[in-house]
Amino acid sequence: MGSAAIDLCWVACGLFDGFYEHKLEPWDSAAGGLIVNEAGGKVTDFSGGEFSVYQHRILATNSIIHDQMLNIINK
Numbered sequence: 667m668g669s670a671a672i673d674l675c676w677v678a679c680g681l682f683d684g685f686y687e688h689k690l691e692p693w694d695s696a697a698g699g700l701i702v703n704e705a706g707g708k709v710t711d712f713s714g715g716e717f718s719v720y721q722h723r724i725l726a727t728n729s730i731i732h733d734q735m736l737n738i739i740n741k
């Protein structure tokens with residue numbers, strides 16, 4: 667716990683259904699975001715738009731619960 671990179675890997679392998687974080691730097695999310703995508707998950711910003719490592723917010727899920735997490739985050 668405490669590492670965005672490992673939390674994203676846990677989403678990729680199915681240990682977590684979803685993960686979100688703000689105030690991230692590129693080195694926190696670049697590799698983990700790619701791993702989630704390659705594993706079939708979904709990675710976006712908090713508005714559901716395309717994720718960029720230069721943004722400071724990430725939402726990564728197993729893709730099944732992505733819309734529900736977006737709704738919760740944006741309330």
